[in-house]
Amino acid sequence: MKAHRVRDHALVLRNVHVFTGRGNTLDGVDVLVREGLIRESSRTRLDPRGARVIEAAGKTLVPGxxxxxxxxxxxxxxxxxxxxxxxxxxxxxxxxxxxxxxxxxxxxxxxxxxxxxxxxxxxxxxxxxxxxxxxxxxxxxxxxxxxxxxxxxxxxxxxxxxxxxxxxxxxxxxxxxxxxxxxxxxxxxxxxxxxxxxxxxxxxxxxxxxxxxxxxxxxxxxxxxxxxxxxxxxxxxxxxxxxxxxxxxxxxxxxxxxxxxxxxxxxxxxxxxxxxxxxxxxxxxxxxxxxxxxxxxxxxxxxxxxxxxxxxxxxxxxxxxxxxxxxxxxxxxxxxxxxxxxxxxxxxxxxxGLRDRAVIEPGRRADMVLLRSDPLERIENIADIDLVVQDGTVIYHAPDPAPAQARLLQPIWTSGHRLHRPHRDHRSVPCDCAVRPKPLLRTWGAQPVLFRPTHWDSAAHRNRGR
Ligand SMILES: [Zn+2]
Ligand SMILES: [Zn+2]
Ligand SMILES: [Zn+2]
Structure with a gap:
């Protein structure tokens, strides 16, 4: 039962999308954690010797x-x-x-x-x-x-x-x-x-x-x-x-x-x-x-x-x-x-009055949650937990999710994504383009379902400005 107190020596969350806690986001960064603290977040790949590396592309890291x-x-x-x-x-x-x-x-x-x-x-x-x-x-x-x-x-x-x-x-x-x-x-x-x-x-x-x-x-x-x-x-x-x-x-x-x-x-x-x-x-x-x-x-x-x-x-x-x-x-x-x-x-x-945590930046306590999908797109994604880090240690790793295909093809009534809600007082917003993804008709088993890609997933958004 005491296993969770044995700290990972060093931990790298690789290529992750970060909500810092302050209201800005970072894309494709490596976050290095050592001895309980966030040490570095960087767009260049971090590879300290002996570190446990967690591939986190496509996932979102938020403070605990x-x-x-x-x-x-x-x-x-x-x-x-x-x-x-x-x-x-x-x-x-x-x-x-x-x-x-x-x-x-x-x-x-x-x-x-x-x-x-x-x-x-x-x-x-x-x-x-x-x-x-x-x-x-x-x-x-x-x-x-x-x-x-x-x-x-x-x-x-x-x-x-x-x-x-x-x-x-x-x-x-x-x-x-x-x-x-x-x-x-x-x-x-x-x-x-x-x-x-x-x-x-x-x-x-x-x-x-x-x-x-x-x-x-x-x-x-x-x-x-x-x-x-x-x-x-x-x-x-x-x-x-x-x-x-x-x-x-x-x-x-x-x-x-x-x-x-x-x-x-x-x-x-x-x-x-x-x-x-x-x-x-x-x-x-x-x-x-x-x-x-x-x-x-x-x-x-x-x-x-x-x-x-x-x-x-x-x-x-x-x-x-x-x-x-x-x-x-x-x-x-x-x-x-x-x-x-x-x-x-x-x-x-x-x-x-806790200045030691709740922001993903160097020097803060490494209390963080890695999510499989982005809660800034859809707040319900806050429940889509992959792992939980507390005090620099992975204390929980969720069981493997259902295959990606099945999750993508959710029926339209469960993918209630709103586009571009107005934000107040943010240093940056994730996206300011005006792309509206088109719903696609797919089949799920024998059932035809309307699949609505989220704004950030849509091909139109990814190809914007090209
Ligand atoms: Zn009360
Ligand atoms: Zn009360
Ligand atoms: Zn956009």
């Missing part, structure tokens, strides 16, 4: 994915022994599964800190493959607030460990300092009142002075702060006070046309839209939160608010590919593929 909002599944845990079993068996399996989906860093939000620290120790020792786990530990909230009176309502153990309730500013300062000492990487607090969910649970919201004290104290000791919100007035109340990220954002009502958007952009706080959970949770009207969440993400993005990917998924209880799903939802909400991938790589790392 970051999910900035997850929970580890402690929902059903009712005592310390059960918690121990959870961190010993179920969670390692679930985390390992996550790395196979290209996720190399996660940020746990509102989890019991001692069990998370136990897991992190085992990850460091190399007991199992796992994304690196950053953690907020328990969430700070009001007595009678979320999640104390919602998720943990009937579970005293959970109530005690996933939240710290506060009713005065001095207690807030002390709680922030205690979490810092105990190893928290950030502070998360819940800022939501009113009625919650279809059960109409009445939530108590943190006093505004306490919320501001939390932000001030955390920043004083160098920890970033994230706030869980649902309502516009609550976001408004935090923006001018240096909050680093808003989790979920505004999902109870629509934001289009409000002043909040401009204030938000100027404040620079990131939005973590957590569409995956919004797609599961019913709001007060009985419908799902996703419709409002999607619309508000679209106008936040248009307004220039920085968006970072986070699923709010419960690791161990939800599918390990939820981040792929989140990225697909972000693109369908109106974000372009470039910005969506940045949101799960370089921009996510910026929010987490």
């Amino acid at each position: 994915l970051i999910d900035t909002h997850v929970h580890l599944d402690f929902l059903s845990v009712r005592n310390g022994i059960h918690g121990w079993f959870q961190t010993r068996f179920a969670l390692p399996r679930a985390l390992e599964e996550l790395t196979r989906n290209g996720v190399t860093t996660v940020r746990s939000m509102a989890d019991p800190l001692a069990p998370v620290n136990r897991l992190r120790k085992r990850v460091l020792r190399g007991s199992f493959a796992s994304p690196e786990i950053l953690s907020a530990g328990p969430a700070l909230t009001a007595p009678g607030g979320h999640p104390t009176s919602t998720l943990a309502k009937d579970n005293p153990w959970l109530r005690k460990h996933i939240a710290v309730t506060l009713d005065d500013p001095e207690a807030a300062r002390a709680a922030v300092r205690r979490l810092h000492t105990a190893g928290a990487d950030l502070i998360k607090f819940v800022y939501q009142g009113g009625l919650y969910g279809p059960d109409r649970i009445r939530l108590r919201k943190l006093d505004h002075t306490i919320a501001l004290t939390i932000i001030e104290e955390a920043h004083r000791i160098g920890l970033p702060v994230s706030a869980h919100t649902h309502c516009q007035e609550d976001v408004d109340a935090l923006l001018s006070n240096g909050i680093d990220s808003i989790e979920h954002g505004v999902i109870e009502h629509e934001l289009r046309g409000t002043e909040t958007l401009q204030t938000w952009r100027l404040a620079g706080a990131r939005l973590v839209p957590t569409l995956s959970i919004a797609a599961l949770f019913p709001g007060p009207s009985g419908g799902l939160y996703i419709d409002t969440a999607r619309k508000n993400l679209a106008c936040a993005y248009e307004a220039g608010i920085s968006v970072v990917a986070g699923t709010d998924s419960m690791i161990g209880a939800m599918p390990p590919n939820t981040l792929h799903d989140e990225l697909r939802r972000m693109v369908h909400a109106g974000m372009c593929e470039f910005d969506t991938l940045r949101a799960a790589t370089a921009d996510a790392a910026d929010l987490l």
Whole structure:
């Protein structure tokens, strides 16, 4: 089980197409990895002695994915022994599964800190493959607030460990300092009142002075702060006070046309839209939160608010590919593929204060995912994983794919490729020609199917300018 900690001496990914994480791409480069770090990326062939060479022509290399909002599944845990079993068996399996989906860093939000620290120790020792786990530990909230009176309502153990309730500013300062000492990487607090969910649970919201004290104290000791919100007035109340990220954002009502958007952009706080959970949770009207969440993400993005990917998924209880799903939802909400991938790589790392990874450039940690097809063409390709490199070592190599012929001949309804989406703020775009590939009629078995080549595959694009 410790095999993945034995580092490949040196690794060359040969002739690969690279999405750097910053929003530009490189074509036909060799990427050299040694002792955990990216050392060089070059258009000339690299051939260091003893290096393991992986031929990657036609494949796309992206930085390891970051999910900035997850929970580890402690929902059903009712005592310390059960918690121990959870961190010993179920969670390692679930985390390992996550790395196979290209996720190399996660940020746990509102989890019991001692069990998370136990897991992190085992990850460091190399007991199992796992994304690196950053953690907020328990969430700070009001007595009678979320999640104390919602998720943990009937579970005293959970109530005690996933939240710290506060009713005065001095207690807030002390709680922030205690979490810092105990190893928290950030502070998360819940800022939501009113009625919650279809059960109409009445939530108590943190006093505004306490919320501001939390932000001030955390920043004083160098920890970033994230706030869980649902309502516009609550976001408004935090923006001018240096909050680093808003989790979920505004999902109870629509934001289009409000002043909040401009204030938000100027404040620079990131939005973590957590569409995956919004797609599961019913709001007060009985419908799902996703419709409002999607619309508000679209106008936040248009307004220039920085968006970072986070699923709010419960690791161990939800599918390990939820981040792929989140990225697909972000693109369908109106974000372009470039910005969506940045949101799960370089921009996510910026929010987490991790300057050592998430960009494919010399000196960065070699957390990377090699894909068989290009997610910039079609975001769903993020699931087309060939191998996953973490800390310079190949930790997962997917089984051989179906023959190329069968994959090319996908029926038209599964190859929903859009052409030339508008991009914002990119140093380079993959292509600026206006070629539109013609669909071709092929046969698949006895079945005639309409095959639509992707723009980048089309002969017209490859021959452009000739
Ligand atoms: Zn939340
Ligand atoms: Zn959450
Ligand atoms: Zn083109």
